Amino acid sequence: MNRITIAIDGYSSCGKSTLAKQLAKELGYTFVDSGAMYRAVALYAMQNGCFNHHELNENCLVNKLDEIAIQFTFNASRGASDILLNGKNVENEIRQMDVSNKVSQVAAVKEVRKKLVAIQQEMGRNKGVVMDGRDIGTVVFPHAELKIFMTARPEVRAARRYAELETKGEPSTLEEVRKNLETRDNIDTTRKEDPLKQAEDAIVLDNSGLSQDEQLSLALNWVSKLT
Numbered sequence: 043m044n045r046i047t048i049a050i051d052g053y054s055s056c057g058k059s060t061l062a063k064q065l066a067k068e069l070g071y072t073f074v075d076s077g078a079m080y081r082a083v084a085l086y087a088m089q090n091g092c093f094n095h096h097e098l099n100e101n102c103l104v105n106k107l108d109e110i111a112i113q114f115t116f117n118a119s120r121g122a123s124d125i126l127l128n129g130k131n132v133e134n135e136i137r138q139m140d141v142s143n144k145v146s147q148v149a150a151v152k153e154v155r156k157k158l159v160a161i162q163q164e165m166g167r168n169k170g171v172v173m174d175g176r177d178i179g180t181v182v183f184p185h186a187e188l189k190i191f192m193t194a195r196p197e198v199r200a201a202r203r204y205a206e207l208e209t210k211g212e213p214s215t216l217e218e219v220r221k222n223l224e225t226r227d228n229i230d231t232t233r234k235e236d237p238l239k240q241a242e243d244a245i246v247l248d249n250s251g252l253s254q255d256e257q258l259s260l261a262l263n264w265v266s267k268l269t
């Protein structure tokens with residue numbers, strides 16, 4: 043079987059990483075959560091004085107970009123990779139609400155995207171990769187053999203994300219989560235640099251009414267036609 047590149051894009055909290063992780067496991071591919079990389083850069087910006095309250099100082103971050111090293115390390119207990127920011131495991135920290143509230147501003151900065159896209163392309167050089175994000179099928183891997191554009195109804199997404207935060211013991215309200223998703227989608231789809239949009243050759247997957255198993259078998263069926 044030939045190894046392919048799988049690009050999964052879509053709105054926030056559509057279950058992109060869940061599907062990408064399952065696909066990678068089934069196929070023996072590498073899973074890359076590109077959103078984690080933007081989150082790690084956002085965390086660095088927050089920890090290094092580049093946010094004035096809620097507002098990002100772009101120059102501050104651009105001047106510090108060379109100080110930021112992003113790597114992944116496999117976490118056997120999770121069955122997925124944790125992200126390292128300058129050698130420190132920040133997998134949990136980057137999922138916190140204050141990072142979620144600030145990350146879209148960071149992901150809109152051209153220089154940040156340039157740096158992260160180059161790392162992502164290098165990670166996918168040998169194929170056999172499943173990467174999820176916002177610009178994977180359009181910018182990072184425009185020649186990916188399989189592109190999936192995921193979507194789900196906003197109320198379904200907010201409820202899923204809220205449940206996820208609750209199990210992690212992260213304090214938030216459903217309304218707060220709903221607002222965060224709305225704001226992020228708005229910034230991600232309207233930004234100048236590589237906005238979230240469906241690649242012309244992507245297959246749309248609306249999983250509002252699908253179980254994880256159902257969406258996985260749909261996607262595996264698409265893969266089997268390409269390999």
Ligand code: DC
Binds near residue numbers: 054055177230
């Ligand atoms: O997938 P996520 O919610 O963890 O992504 C965090 C943020 O990073 C989100 O606001 C969109 C942005 N992002 C992006 O612009 N491009 C990507 N390839 C992945 C994420």
